[in-house]
Amino acid sequence: MTPEDLEAARDRLVPDVVADGLDVLFCGINPGLLTAATGHHFARPGNRFWPVLHASGFTPRRLAPAEQGELLAYGLGITNVVARASARADELTDEEYREGGRVLVEKVLLLRPKWLAIAGVTAYRVAFGDKKAKIGPQERTIGETRIWALPRMAEEYGRLRAAVSDG
Known part of the structure; x- marks a missing residue:
């Protein structure tokens, strides 16, 4: 992938990997340029x-980004708070986060996952106007869907996995 290829992917949208009734809908901040160029989260x-x-x-087993469709068989999916691709998350505006939060609520109400897992507590705070949110399960729900703010650490993902298994 050349720098030109990556730059050409700026602002592209990457399709969600979703289905009704997932155990967990993982939510990134927004697609990076390589994600947009390849179409793989x-x-x-x-x-x-x-x-x-x-x-x-x-x-x-460890899946490759190109195998993202296999997540659905495990009851998992992927979306983003902000749909447009950028080189860095700091290129996004607070309004984009807030609008992304509104769109995410609609998506979750439609798809009804058991959990929405947002990878980035700062993104969660801005998108949902919850300045005091901490890593872990949140008090807020979207319909029946519970929310978990995640860092990118296996231990916290493991805690979410245990919560999913517990019902």
């Missing part, structure tokens, strides 16, 4: 999402 080499997903027990 969390595509940047070194991104910890795929290894952490496996290390925490959500998947029986």
Whole structure:
């Protein structure tokens, strides 16, 4: 992938990997340029999402970004708070986060996952106007869907996995 290829992917949209009634809908901040260029979520080499997903027990093996469709068989999906691709999250405005939060609420009400897991407590705080949110399960729900704010660490993903297993 050349720098020109990556720049050409700026502002592209990446389709969600979703289905009705998932156990967990994982939610990134927004797609990076490599994700937009490839069409595969969390595509940047070194991104910890795929290894952490496996290390925490959500998947029986480490999936590659190109295998993202297999998540649905495990009751998992992927979306983003902000749909447009950028090189860095700091290119996004607070209004984009807030609008993304509104769109995310509509998506969750339609798809009804058991959990919405937002990878980034800061993104959650801005999108949902909850300045005091901490890592972990949130008091807020969207319909029947519970929310968990995640860092990118296997331990916290493991805690979410245990909560999913407990019902």
